[in-house]
Amino acid sequence: MLDDRKLAVLRAIVEDFVSTNEPVGSKSLVDRHNLDVSPATIRNDMAVLEEQGFIVQPHTSAGRIPTDQGYRLFVDRLSGVKPLSSAERRAIETFLAGAYDLDDVVMRTVRLLAQLTRQVAVVQYPSLTKSAVRHIELVPLTDRRLLLVLITDTGRVEQRTVDLPGQIGDEAITQLRAVLNACLDGRKLADVATVVAELPERVTAVERPNAAAVFSVIVETLVDRHEERVVVGGAANLTQADFSRGLHEVLEALEEQVVLMRLLGESGDHATVTVRIGSENEVRGLRSTSLVATGYGTGDQSLARLGVLGPTRMDYPTAMGAVRAVARYVGQIL
């Protein structure tokens, strides 16, 4: 039902509209691309495309602009992933190379993505649940409060204060620390809950209440409270694309961690770049934006996701290229 030329026309419309931000008409199409047919023919094709819901005209007798569905077809069948220029690759490498720690990696990644794509970059912190415990440290704050510091093998550090039911002495802390590290070191965080359940037996009875408090905080921190943060950058790029009045909505959505998590979280296996276009987004307020995202992580498993967010009128091939490349490099670094 859609022959090759119609697809070519759709592709051309998307490309032109993305670069000019103006409805594109039959005449300018035949000029700019070398379709060797007449404008009238194109018009017929466009009529069909419109009927199928891939393009619309903002008002009678204006050019056509792609619908969300049109973009969808475009990314699915009409365009590939545009690889980065070698200059860009080098830029990525040098930019990410000097990172100190995990925080720094994430921050640099956000900036990098934002600059590269001129869109809003969104990077999720590597998930806790898929990494393993490297070390647990207990530091006394007062005689009834401890600071619990938990270090994972992805280099992430979690900290929480623990309020104890009773006083605790130095030697008790030392003992507790030893037990914790002996039992939890190297364990996948996902397994920690079950291991912790067996721990109380290993502690002397008198210390059990305090130990229990610590254990429950550990479980809470690691398992229940998936405090997986999302970092946003490049919000300034939103002002270029004209969201008319929707900008406010978009900015608001970007400040809600929960919303961002929902946005990024869904679907998409590792190493595939997924695109979510306009109304496909569940998130209210981001209905006129598109998300290009992928997973990243060490080896074959995906630790978290990152991507860019922009107006539906976005250069998808380039964005996909940048997202994929950055995800790979970040994976390498971790």
Add this chain to the structure above:
Amino acid sequence: MLDDRKLAVLRAIVEDFVSTNEPVGSKSLVDRHNLDVSPATIRNDMAVLEEQGFIVQPHTSAGRIPTDQGYRLFVDRLSGVKPLSSAERRAIETFLAGAYDLDDVVMRTVRLLAQLTRQVAVVQYPSLTKSAVRHIELVPLTDRRLLLVLITDTGRVEQRTVDLPGQIGDEAITQLRAVLNACLDGRKLADVATVVAELPERVTAVERPNAAAVFSVIVETLVDRHEERVVVGGAANLTQADFSRGLHEVLEALEEQVVLMRLLGESGDHATVTVRIGSENEVRGLRSTSLVATGYGTGDQSLARLGVLGPTRMDYPTAMGAVRAVARYVGQIL
């Protein structure tokens, strides 16, 4: 040169303009405030105020709007700090009460300030240099890499990886850890550099290269690299105020940590709310915004600063009230 009535007129102009966002004319002034003089009199006063540079008219025969200098006079002499309603006070308390750790406190504070003032909130992390070392932890990652975790008495946790010149064994790590904690525990971070300089003597000669690497990272982390982060929130509120095209500039400035530091950092002793209006801001791109900021911290010393940023057309008394109140509560919590 400026009698009482002229000042009253300026105050009225500021208040009206802030609430309506429209140039205010002589007629509406006498209506809305009960100045019992005629519009003509007001016009004379306004002429004087304009000559002195406190107000301008956007174009001939429009009402007047305050200049930066006008706002300055307003905050300095014509308005106080508006205390919060008791409902707002309660809101602050309950909102900040449930905070887990330092990160959480900072994040909640940002949200709170943004919601309270309907402006952009800016909160600086408590400065490292003024707090003391609580604990230092070394965790082996590989045989040539350590993770250094440093805990301060304000509950802040700093982490850095250290690349060692040579291999290191478990017992060497233990020794090093003991030395570090023995010597640095409780020291003000500002003093750490001098203490560290004396440390190498306490380590066996064979371990000195590795130890030196660790020491230099410590100094770097704590002293040289004042990586004092600033967290921004409520950027969506910027869209309400019409920055015409300057919005882009403002958003860009808000993403530059360095710029924010410069903005917040200057001047202002603890517990005073300082206001920086429009062109008084050094920062290019924030010339049409105002900052209301103050220090916060435990006891009498200021650990860091927080504030709100908005258009110069801002409700200063309320903003100042909110900033002051939030700063106090946060100080209490720490």
Add this chain to the structure above:
DNA sequence: ACTTGGCACTCAGGACCCAGGAGTGCCAGG
């Protein structure tokens, strides 16, 4: 020495109209 009413003046903003042009849909002929 201020204050006041009166008056002429200015100018942004909205309503209105008009022409130009880009783009379309349709149709008949190749």
Add this chain to the structure above:
DNA sequence: CCTGGCACTCCTGGGTCCTGAGTGCCAAGT
């Protein structure tokens, strides 16, 4: 199935006009 021609639509930009808010100034009043 493609193409040229043609009539139609309607957005866009420019121009004009008008109105209303607001001003500055002046002369008279207190």
